[in-house]
Amino acid sequence: MTGMVGGTVLLAVLSGAVRSSTPYLFVSLGECLTEKSGRTNLGQEGILVLGAMVGYAGSYETGSAWAGVLLAGFAGSALGALHALCCQLRRVNDVAVGIALILLGTGLAFLFGKPFIQPSAPMLSALSLGWWAVDPSIRAALRVNELFLVGIGVAVAMHLFFLRTRWGLIVRTVGGNAEAARALGYSVNGVRLAATTAGAFLSGMGGSFLSLFYPGSWTESLSNGQGLIAVALVIFARWQPLRCLWAALMFGGAEAIGPALQAIGLSEVYYVVAAAPYVLTLIIMAISCAPGRRAAGAPGELKIA
Amino acid sequence: MTDHLLQPSATHSRRALLRTLGVAGLAAGGSGLLLPRRARASKTLTVGWVYVGPKNDFGFNQAHHEAVLALKSTPGLKVLEEENVPETEAVEQTMESMINFDGADLLFLTSFGYFDHMVKVAPKYPKVQFRHQGLLWKPEDPANTGSYFGYISEGLYGCGIAAALASKTGKLGFIAAKPIPAVLRSVNSFTMGARSVNPNITVQLIITGGWSVPAKEAEATNSLADNGVDGIACHIDDLKVVLQTADQRGIHSCGLNVDQRALAPKGYLTGSLYNWKTPYGEMIQDVMNGPSLPHLLRGGFAEGFVRMGPYGPAASDQVRSAVDTAAAELAAGKRFVFTGPLKDNKGKVLLTAGQHFAVGDPSLLAMDYLVEGVNGSLT
Numbered sequence: 001m002t003g004m005v006g007g008t009v010l011l012a013v014l015s016g017a018v019r020s021s022t023p024y025l026f027v028s029l030g031e032c033l034t035e036k037s038g039r040t041n042l043g044q045e046g047i048l049v050l051g052a053m054v055g056y057a058g059s060y061e062t063g064s065a066w067a068g069v070l071l072a073g074f075a076g077s078a079l080g081a082l083h084a085l086c087c088q089l090r091r092v093n094d095v096a097v098g099i100a101l102i103l104l105g106t107g108l109a110f111l112f113g114k115p116f117i118q119p120s121a122p123m124l125s126a127l128s129l130g131w132w133a134v135d136p137s138i139r140a141a142l143r144v145n146e147l148f149l150v151g152i153g154v155a156v157a158m159h160l161f162f163l164r165t166r167w168g169l170i171v172r173t174v175g176g177n178a179e180a181a182r183a184l185g186y187s188v189n190g191v192r193l194a195a196t197t198a199g200a201f202l203s204g205m206g207g208s209f210l211s212l213f214y215p216g217s218w219t220e221s222l223s224n225g226q227g228l229i230a231v232a233l234v235i236f237a238r239w240q241p242l243r244c245l246w247a248a249l250m251f252g253g254a255e256a257i258g259p260a261l262q263a264i265g266l267s268e269v270y271y272v273v274a275a276a277p278y279v280l281t282l283i284i285m286a287i288s289c290a291p292g293r294r295a296a297g298a299p300g301e302l303k304i305a
Numbered sequence: 306m307t308d309h310l311l312q313p314s315a316t317h318s319r320r321a322l323l324r325t326l327g328v329a330g331l332a333a334g335g336s337g338l339l340l341p342r343r344a345r346a347s348k349t350l351t352v353g354w355v356y357v358g359p360k361n362d363f364g365f366n367q368a369h370h371e372a373v374l375a376l377k378s379t380p381g382l383k384v385l386e387e388e389n390v391p392e393t394e395a396v397e398q399t400m401e402s403m404i405n406f407d408g409a410d411l412l413f414l415t416s417f418g419y420f421d422h423m424v425k426v427a428p429k430y431p432k433v434q435f436r437h438q439g440l441l442w443k444p445e446d447p448a449n450t451g452s453y454f455g456y457i458s459e460g461l462y463g464c465g466i467a468a469a470l471a472s473k474t475g476k477l478g479f480i481a482a483k484p485i486p487a488v489l490r491s492v493n494s495f496t497m498g499a500r501s502v503n504p505n506i507t508v509q510l511i512i513t514g515g516w517s518v519p520a521k522e523a524e525a526t527n528s529l530a531d532n533g534v535d536g537i538a539c540h541i542d543d544l545k546v547v548l549q550t551a552d553q554r555g556i557h558s559c560g561l562n563v564d565q566r567a568l569a570p571k572g573y574l575t576g577s578l579y580n581w582k583t584p585y586g587e588m589i590q591d592v593m594n595g596p597s598l599p600h601l602l603r604g605g606f607a608e609g610f611v612r613m614g615p616y617g618p619a620a621s622d623q624v625r626s627a628v629d630t631a632a633a634e635l636a637a638g639k640r641f642v643f644t645g646p647l648k649d650n651k652g653k654v655l656l657t658a659g660q661h662f663a664v665g666d667p668s669l670l671a672m673d674y675l676v677e678g679v680n681g682s683l684t
Contacts, residue, residue, distance in 0.1 A: 012528055019527070020520065110389075118361045120567075137531035140554060215523035215546040220359070222519050256524050262511040263478075263528035267682045274514050274521070 009260050015141030016256020017249045018148065019214050023048065023223075024248035025151040026206025027230035029158055030199035032241055034080075035234060036162065037195035038175035038188075038301030041083050042098025044203050045227030046105020047076045051207020053109035053116065056218035059208075060121035068121065069147065069208045076204020077197045079105055084196040088189045094303065102227075109220075116218050124213040145213045147205070151245075154202065158241035171195055175299035203227070229281050236284040238297035254280050350410050350593055353385035353403040355396060357416035358517075360388045364543045368562045369415050369438075372581035382589065385409060392418025400426050404433050411592050413585070414438065423450055434598055436588060440670060442600060451598070453584050456605030456664060457561070458490035459635060460577020461538060462642045463613045463628045464559035465498025467574040468536035469506050470624045471557050478509045478529035480539035480547055482516045484683045486672040491540040491577075493676045494642050495559075500678050502627065509534055510681030516542040523550045530554040536574070548573065557619055566617050573617030575628060583609040605664055606636035649674040650681075 027044050034041045041047075051072035059068030079101055086097045127149075130142030162168040174181040174191040181188055210226075211218045233251060237243035258274040261267070360370035366388065377384050385407050390399050396419050403409040414423050415438045427435045427447040435450045442452035468477050477499055481488045492510055499506045509532065511525040522539075523546050529537060536557040539547050544561055548568040551558040558569050560576025584602055591598040604610035613632050616625055634640035641663065645656030655676070656662070662669050675681055 008532065012531060015527070015531075016524060020524070114359060114361075117359055118363060140527065140531065210520075215519040216549060217519060217545045219362075219517065219519055219543055219545065221515075221517040221543075224518060224520060226520075255520060256528070259511055259513075259521060259525040259528040260531075262681070263509060263525070263532045263534075265509070265680045267510065267512070267680075271514060 005264055005266075008264055009257070011137060011141060012260030012263070013253040013256050015137075016260070017253035018141065018144060019252065020255045021248040021252030022145065022148045022151055022209045022213075023206040023226050024230050024233060024251050025148070025155070025245060026209065027203045027227055028233045028237065028244040028248055029151070029154055029241055030076075030080075030202035030206070031231050031234045032199075032237070032239055032244055033158065033171070033202070034196045034199035035302055036175045036239060036299055037171050037192045038178060038299050039084070039087060039094045039192050039196060040098060040231070040302060041080065041101070041196055041199065042095055042228070042231060043079060043083055043101025043105060044098075044200075044231055045223065045225065046102040046109075047079050047200050047203040048105075048207040048210070048227035048230075049223050050079060050105040050109045051076045051204030052211040052222050053113040053207075053218055054204070055208025056121050056211035057113070057116045059123075059212055060116060060119055063122060065122045065124045065212050068212055069124070069205055072204040072208035073201040074204070076207065077201040080197045080200020080203075081193065083200070084189075084193040087192070113218060113220065117220075121212070121218075123216055124209070126213070145209070147209050147213065151206075151248075155241045155245045162241070172299070175301050178301050203230075206230075225278075229277060232281045232284055235288050235298075239299065240297065251277055251280065349381050349383050350589065351383045351385065351408050352411045352413065352589060353387070353400075353407065353409040354413045355390050355399055355403075355415060355419065356386070356388040357392060357418070358389060358542065360386060362543055363545050363565060363568070364562045366415070368579040369413075369581050371563060372579075372585050375582045376585055376589065379586075379589065381593065390416075392416055392422075394422070396422045397426050400435075404430050409433065411589070411598075412436070417441075434592060436598075436602075440603075444600075451600035451602070453588065453602040454604075455579050455581070455584070455610035456490075456603070457577055457579060457611055458487070458494040459605040459642060459664070460611050460613055460632075461491045461495040461540075461559075461561075462498035462501075462635065463632050464538050464575060464577055465495040465500075465508075466502050466628050466631055467620060467624045468495075468538060468557055468559060469499035469501075469503045470627060471574060471619065471621070472503075472506065472536050474533045474535045475503065475506050476509060476532070476534045477506060477536045477538070478511065478526075478534035479679075480522060480525045480529075480537065480541060481510060481512050482541045483514065484512055486670060488540045489672045489675065489683075490669060491538075491561075492679060492681075493672065493674075495538050496676050496678045497642050497644075497647075498631070501631075506678065508679045508681075510675065510679050512681070513541065519543070519546040522546050526550040527554065530556055544568070560614055564614050566615060569617065572619050574620045574624065575616050576614035578612050578614040580610055580612045603665060606632060607638060607664065643669065643676075648677045650677050650679050 054075040055068040055072035058071035059065045087094045126143040126145050129144050130139035133139045174188050178188045210222050233247045237247045254276040257276050356366040358366045360366050373384050387399050390396050411434045413436050417439050420437050420441045423435045423437050427450045437452050440454050479492050496508045513521045526547050537551050538559040548558050552569040552571050557572045557574050559574050566573050641661040643662040645660040646658045647656040648654050
């Protein structure tokens, strides 16, 4: 019996990881790219929510879910570019701009999202990788969305980009030591603008996953802080794209623990278990930001690390 | 679509301007001074509705909005609506603005957290009537205030019958926002309905902790389906995600508040719907023609405040006739949702054979237990 319960919860957590990790993955990869260039963009939450709304609206208006995903990316990158441009002004703090961006992004999404709460937009489809399984819950767990696979591809590509390419090296130089980059003749602001904009494109795409696949609807309470958690997740991943993948899967799984335990009748501790993703974030922050400890792997120009 | 976007923002900016410019002057000059009560003079009744969320939310707020649309054409009636008003001082400003600038004579405050703000504003406008959706009004509150309420949980009894008759596994699920009496009544009514047609049925309860947390609601639906549940009901604000996910998983679902058949074309059975048109119509007639507006107005099936929703294609003839019969008997007072013998899910006896709780019984309004058949706990 214990084994069966354990198996059920394990399956729920694993399938939850596959279902819920994609927004974490995209936002953390976007933030990873931004932070590697030496800036923190806390506005990812606003970009995520705007991406969710634009993705849904775009899919509804064009009739193609993938067009919605692209439009969500562009909406995200517009906010990202705004962040980068504001931060170029003298004595502007990137963290403060990020917080303003959270409010701007969610505000725009709520304002323009009103007419799209009711209609049903075309959704992203899923690949049924569990066709071989007899158990319907395994089959349901293996309904994987293409965007998740795209995310894995982006993580690998970004890993190679930083490690193997000249452009990756330039981004790392700008993020590690802006003076050195300037001395080498690179435009620090230009690189940061490009990195933040491209990063926000990914975050916007992550938002469209929320509205176009899972949970799969546009409502104003769609994100419960996933964008902010993803920023913390980058620190946990030590600014390495491949680690972002594992960290995102872990947070996705943590979201599934609460409902999974209640579904098998272990409901006594639901408030505690429901807090799992947030507790996990706190633990990570406590470990990685203890006084006197500089987070290993942090870009040198980053202010909050 | 352009209209949708422009209208609310125009109202908002006008209100915001009036708030800053006008409210101070009004406080000094009194309400009648700046704007004469044209509404009264031409004998139209101006009625305002305040919603906490979007009025097209496929849920609780939309149920009110649909009633407003139905009543809008009543001769001599002018309607005002404002959506997304937080349960803070913001609602006081909305009330004052509806009274002072739009000449509202009657205000309906549809969200739980508006109550304290209503009690604060009402004494300033003794000629305006305020009514709050909920069960909070007490005789010591201002004379121009009151409460109205619909026993939505009664309809969940019908949903329970439908889900139990349609179930093959004997396992149903319920997704609840918070463990408060109004929600627990829904969980228990659903279970009572299910067990009235199949005493062996169990209802697995998942509490999400929030009124609208789509990610958790989707996860809850999947977890229930993974555990063999083949019929789901819920008491949350916005059912879109749950109904869509349930349909994807090929299980039955029941709606709440408004007709949501379109969200789950395969598995939707029926729903427990508000029929706010009835109480609003009654209260508006009371103000227009007298004799007087009651302080308390509550009702369920019998009063026509709540009804069973249209059936989805998944509801068989057997389901339809069983639910119709139950709804008719509840409305006629021939049947009660909570009938003995009844124990809670820890074994404590609540009712012995032959006993029942009447609709509106105080012990129902303070419900803090789960009945036998619910798998779940409140601590």
